[in-house]
Amino acid sequence: MQVEEAAGILAKGGMVVIYDGDEREGEADLCFHAASASPERIQRLRKDAGGLICLALDGKTAKKFGLPFYTDILAASRHPIAKMECKKAAYGDRPAFSIPVNHKKVYTGITDIDRSLTIKKISELIEADPRDIRRRFVDEFYSPGHVFLLIGRGIENRHGHTELTLELAKQAGLVGTMVLCEMLGPGKALAKSSAREYAEKNGFAFLEGKQLWPK
Amino acid sequence: MQVEEAAGILAKGGMVVIYDGDEREGEADLCFHAASASPERIQRLRKDAGGLICLALDGKTAKKFGLPFYTDILAASRHPIAKMECKKAAYGDRPAFSIPVNHKKVYTGITDIDRSLTIKKISELIEADPRDIRRRFVDEFYSPGHVFLLIGRGIENRHGHTELTLELAKQAGLVGTMVLCEMLGPGKALAKSSAREYAEKNGFAFLEGKQLWPK
Numbered sequence: 001m002q003v004e005e006a007a008g009i010l011a012k013g014g015m016v017v018i019y020d021g022d023e024r025e026g027e028a029d030l031c032f033h034a035a036s037a038s039p040e041r042i043q044r045l046r047k048d049a050g051g052l053i054c055l056a057l058d059g060k061t062a063k064k065f066g067l068p069f070y071t072d073i074l075a076a077s078r079h080p081i082a083k084m085e086c087k088k089a090a091y092g093d094r095p096a097f098s099i100p101v102n103h104k105k106v107y108t109g110i111t112d113i114d115r116s117l118t119i120k121k122i123s124e125l126i127e128a129d130p131r132d133i134r135r136r137f138v139d140e141f142y143s144p145g146h147v148f149l150l151i152g153r154g155i156e157n158r159h160g161h162t163e164l165t166l167e168l169a170k171q172a173g174l175v176g177t178m179v180l181c182e183m184l185g186p187g188k189a190l191a192k193s194s195a196r197e198y199a200e201k202n203g204f205a206f207l208e209g210k211q212l213w214p215k
Numbered sequence: 216m217q218v219e220e221a222a223g224i225l226a227k228g229g230m231v232v233i234y235d236g237d238e239r240e241g242e243a244d245l246c247f248h249a250a251s252a253s254p255e256r257i258q259r260l261r262k263d264a265g266g267l268i269c270l271a272l273d274g275k276t277a278k279k280f281g282l283p284f285y286t287d288i289l290a291a292s293r294h295p296i297a298k299m300e301c302k303k304a305a306y307g308d309r310p311a312f313s314i315p316v317n318h319k320k321v322y323t324g325i326t327d328i329d330r331s332l333t334i335k336k337i338s339e340l341i342e343a344d345p346r347d348i349r350r351r352f353v354d355e356f357y358s359p360g361h362v363f364l365l366i367g368r369g370i371e372n373r374h375g376h377t378e379l380t381l382e383l384a385k386q387a388g389l390v391g392t393m394v395l396c397e398m399l400g401p402g403k404a405l406a407k408s409s410a411r412e413y414a415e416k417n418g419f420a421f422l423e424g425k426q427l428w429p430k
Contacts, residue, residue, distance in 0.1 A: 027323060039402045043402070047265065067296070068296065070359045073289060076294060077288040077289075077291040081314065084352075084353050090321065097359040099289075099296065101299070107305045108304070112399065112403070113402045113403060138299050142300070142301040143301060144310050184261065184325070184327065186254075187254045187258070187326065188327070188328060189323065189326055
C-alpha cells in the first residue's frame, strides 16, 4: 500500500498498522487518530494488539501542553533511582515516554470508557485557546494515570512508532495526536506477515516504516 | 472460597482473582506470585484480563530496593506538571504507582518474554545480599520500562488490589511480590459474576477484598 492511500484511510477515521522495520524493534503497532478514539477502539487495541496503549503528541503539541519527557522528570528529581534513566533502548533509540495521565472525570482510569475519555479530552484541549492549554492541562488531568503520553522527536530525528504514526497524521493533514499499541504474538512481537494479514482481513491500512522516512 | 484455600493455591504457583469491593473500584484483578512468572502467564494476563500488567512490592521490599512512589519523583522534579500529582483517585485512594522498569537484558521490553524476564529478575534480586540490592537494582534495570511497579501501603492502611494481593502472599508465606492486572469487560470493568465464573472455569481461586481485611 502507498502512503497516500494509508493517509486517506487515517483521515477518514480508519485504523492503520505500521511495522517499523527489521533493523529496529521489528514490531507492528496498531494505531488511529486521537480524534477517532472510542471505547470500542480501545477494546480492540487491548484485545487485538495487547501492548501498552499510548497517545503520541508531536513536538509542537507537547510544547503547547508544557509536557516534559519522563526522563527529564526522573533526572530532575535527584533521587538515587534517577541513575536508572534509560539513555538508549536495545534497539538504539532514546525512549519517547512522557508522563501517564487520566482526565479527572474518569473513575479507575483503566476501562475502555475511561481511556477513551482521557484521549478524547486531550484531543479536544488541543483545539482550545493556546493561552489556556497549559493551565487547563494541569487543572483537568492528573498523573499517574493510564494513558501513556509519548512525545515525537520528528521523523528526521527518530524512526520509532511515535514518529512514524505522527508523520502519517501529518501527511493526512491531521493534528499530531495518534493512539498506538504494540501488536503482540505468543511470547514475541507479532510477526510482520501476521500483522499484514490482520490489517488486510480488517480493512485497515498497512505500512512499513521506511515508506515514511524522509526522502 | 476461604482465604486459606486461595493462599494454598497461590503458594502452589496457581492464579487468583481478587474482587476489591462494590464500595471501591468494583474491579477484579487477575494475579499470581512473581516467582511464578512466565511468558505464557503474561500472555494470559494481556489476553484474559486486559488491563495494565503491574508488579506489586510490599513496603519492606520496596525499601530494600530504594523505591519511591511515582508521585514523590513528580513532586521532587519541581516541574510545572508536578501540580498534576494525583492525591486521591475517584474511588478514594492515593495511587500505588512507583516507577515503570525493564531489565537491561530485554529487547523492546513489552513482549511476553521481556515482561516475564523483568519480573523474574526482580524476583531473583530480592533473594540477593540485602547490601547489594539497591546498587544492583539501579545497575541492572532501567526506567521508563514496561513493568509498572506498585508499592503496598499495608492492608491496615489501604484496601487496594496492591495491598489485597500482597496480603494474600503474606498469608501464603510468600515474599511480598505479586503480579496483577485489571480484568476488563466491554467498556467497563469485568462484572464480579463474570470474574468469578472465569476463575471457576479455569481452576483459579476467587476472593473478595473484605475477606482479606484485618479482623
